[in-house]
Amino acid sequence: MLNIVLFGPPGAGKGTQSENIIAKYGLTHLSTGDLFRKHLGEGTSLGKLAKGYMDQGHLVPDEVVIKMVEDKISSTKETKGFIFDGFPRTTAQANALDEMLSGLEMKISGMIALDVPQDILKERIKERGKTSGRADDQDEEKINTRIKVYLAETLPVAEYYEKQGKFQNINGVGKIDEIFGQISKVIDSY
Numbered sequence: 001m002l003n004i005v006l007f008g009p010p011g012a013g014k015g016t017q018s019e020n021i022i023a024k025y026g027l028t029h030l031s032t033g034d035l036f037r038k039h040l041g042e043g044t045s046l047g048k049l050a051k052g053y054m055d056q057g058h059l060v061p062d063e064v065v066i067k068m069v070e071d072k073i074s075s076t077k078e079t080k081g082f083i084f085d086g087f088p089r090t091t092a093q094a095n096a097l098d099e100m101l102s103g104l105e106m107k108i109s110g111m112i113a114l115d116v117p118q119d120i121l122k123e124r125i126k127e128r129g130k131t132s133g134r135a136d137d138q139d140e141e142k143i144n145t146r147i148k149v150y151l152a153e154t155l156p157v158a159e160y161y162e163k164q165g166k167f168q169n170i171n172g173v174g175k176i177d178e179i180f181g182q183i184s185k186v187i188d189s190y
């Protein structure tokens with residue numbers, strides 16, 4: 001089984017590259033942002049709870065995210081593996097994921113990080129905001145909050161996987177297919 005954590009700041013291209021990875025390797029996409037947006041669209045109580053955090057660019061509390069991920073993993077039958085996109089976003093989530101997987105005799109193959117400078121991230125998110133309809137993509141202050149939260153709470157997750165010898169950094173600026181070529185090389189080495 002291949003279980004990959006795709007890592008990077010908001011706007012790094014995780015969603016785009018996840019699609020490429022799924023098409024080539026047949027993995028199951030597990031994007032916590034997409035799952036929350038689905039709940040939001042369906043008006044579930046989880047969606048209502050998450051909305052307040054998401055709209056402000058803050059993280060949804062760990063226990064809520066972890067429960068949602070557990071449900072998704074346990075309801076997925078017959079898969080070649082998962083691509084984790086936007087999760088884990090805190091070291092508490094990373095610990096919970098390791099525990100969850102080891103209980104199922106699964107493990108993370110590796111983390112692939114997309115490296116993109118801040119000024120390019122902000123441009124990409126604003127551009128995406130013109131069509132994404134996402135409240136958190138359309139306001140400079142919220143974009144800045146998300147990047148700040150990423151630096152303070154999410155960046156330590158890279159170190160968590162580096163300590164396990166599972167971290168690979170890739171330049172996330174350039175042509176989409178060239179970046180995907182780099183990602184494929186890493187995946188093929190697992």
Ligand code: ADP
Nearest residue numbers: 010011032033053054058059060065086087089
């Ligand atoms: P982006 O990577 O562009 O910020 P996502 O779609 O991954 O977008 O996430 C959107 C929002 O959903 C986040 O700003 C946060 O509020 C919430 N969210 C998504 N994943 C997590 C997570 N693992 N932990 C906490 N909150 C999350």
